[in-house]
Amino acid sequence: MSSDADDGQPSEDRRKYEFRKVLDELDEFEGSGTQLVTIYIPEDKQISDVVAHVTQEHSEASNIKSKQTRTNVQDALTSIKDRLRYYDTYPPDNGIVIFSGAVNAGGGQTDMVTRVLESPPEPVQSFRYHCDSDFLTEPLEEMMSDKGLFGLIVLDRREANVGWLKGKRVEPVKSASSLVPGKQRKGGQSAQRFARLRLEAIDNFYQEVAEMANDLMVPERHNLDGILVGGPSPTKDEFLDGDYLHHELQDKVLGKFDIAYTDESGLYDIVDAAQEVLADQEVVKDKRQMEEFFEKLHTGEQATYGFDETRQNLMMGSVERLLLSEDLHHDVVAYTCPNDHDEFEIVERRHDVPEHTCTTCGEEAEPGEREDVVEHLIDIAEQRGTETKFISTDFEKGEQLMDAFGGIAGILRYETGV
Numbered sequence: 001m002s003s004d005a006d007d008g009q010p011s012e013d014r015r016k017y018e019f020r021k022v023l024d025e026l027d028e029f030e031g032s033g034t035q036l037v038t039i040y041i042p043e044d045k046q047i048s049d050v051v052a053h054v055t056q057e058h059s060e061a062s063n064i065k066s067k068q069t070r071t072n073v074q075d076a077l078t079s080i081k082d083r084l085r086y087y088d089t090y091p092p093d094n095g096i097v098i099f100s101g102a103v104n105a106g107g108g109q110t111d112m113v114t115r116v117l118e119s120p121p122e123p124v125q126s127f128r129y130h131c132d133s134d135f136l137t138e139p140l141e142e143m144m145s146d147k148g149l150f151g152l153i154v155l156d157r158r159e160a161n162v163g164w165l166k167g168k169r170v171e172p173v174k175s176a177s178s179l180v181p182g183k184q185r186k187g188g189q190s191a192q193r194f195a196r197l198r199l200e201a202i203d204n205f206y207q208e209v210a211e212m213a214n215d216l217m218v219p220e221r222h223n224l225d226g227i228l229v230g231g232p233s234p235t236k237d238e239f240l241d242g243d244y245l246h247h248e249l250q251d252k253v254l255g256k257f258d259i260a261y262t263d264e265s266g267l268y269d270i271v272d273a274a275q276e277v278l279a280d281q282e283v284v285k286d287k288r289q290m291e292e293f294f295e296k297l298h299t300g301e302q303a304t305y306g307f308d309e310t311r312q313n314l315m316m317g318s319v320e321r322l323l324l325s326e327d328l329h330h331d332v333v334a335y336t337c338p339n340d341h342d343e344f345e346i347v348e349r350r351h352d353v354p355e356h357t358c359t360t361c362g363e364e365a366e367p368g369e370r371e372d373v374v375e376h377l378i379d380i381a382e383q384r385g386t387e388t389k390f391i392s393t394d395f396e397k398g399e400q401l402m403d404a405f406g407g408i409a410g411i412l413r414y415e416t417g418v
């Protein structure tokens, strides 16, 4: 059983799901004016500084001409200040993001909404105060995207930089510059000797760059999702063709990319240039999960799908991995009939609870608890030490999970006959 379940802390999957749900909700909200406030607070920012900033904004808001907007902005800021009282000197790990404002509720009405997201999956990078007609969700969206660890190497014959791409964040780590002489030789040197020295210097530099990359990436080779190499031609080609990199790193190279700069900015350029390759990589992991599921489904009994069967297997502790579609946005309602048969029905969010006839005895069943179906299943999974994977619908088998299997499936540890 995972330690997450033991100490009552929600698992990362679960937290991500909850964050995603709040973000989806926030994306739907609109303010009728510039009145939705978002604050990103890094973990090393003193709460008292944030309170001071919010107080300042509150007083500046008194200059807003529209009375309604002014009141709404000030109400939002007051609500944020109230929330900040719950914290001591500093925010929790990775910081906090607070959203507050009066959103359109239809019919000219507004609703005051405040949401606090603590400890996002990656650290909040810098303090941001944002007041607009939408909530600022993009920085959090980026953190929510699939993690992934990629090694970055950019080089020409003059300089090189290595670093990481962690999730969507580029992290420069080390750089080197070469003593490779330019193409023009000085007077007095023989052309042949000059060319030889120059090639030697280039070779030495490639070795130095490879050492720098090996030192950084070899210890992480089992966590690496791939390596991107960039630079002008023919440098990057010479570097890769010359097998300078450790062979295990060489095998992880996903591609080489033409980029103009090889300073730190080159690390960002290479990530831009590799967008398509990176998008494929995200889906590759999901594809593997679904392929394994279909294989088990076709060759034996170690697969389950649909809400009822998967839930039963989860309760038995027989599910190794729970596969949930990222597009699964439904509730589950529990029913009990007069003969005490418990059954469930999947219901669309914000739709009324339907009537339910017991499939065992045909009696009318009473609705009980209504819950988000994903949270319901993750709860059981956590208690049974089952891993949860969210599967995108950006590929055929991912779509099938949603359309043909109701968005819910599982790979089993052993056959259960359920």
Ligand SMILES: [Zn+2]
Binding pocket: 337, 338, 339, 340, 341, 358, 359, 360, 361, 362, 363
């Ligand atoms: Zn019944």
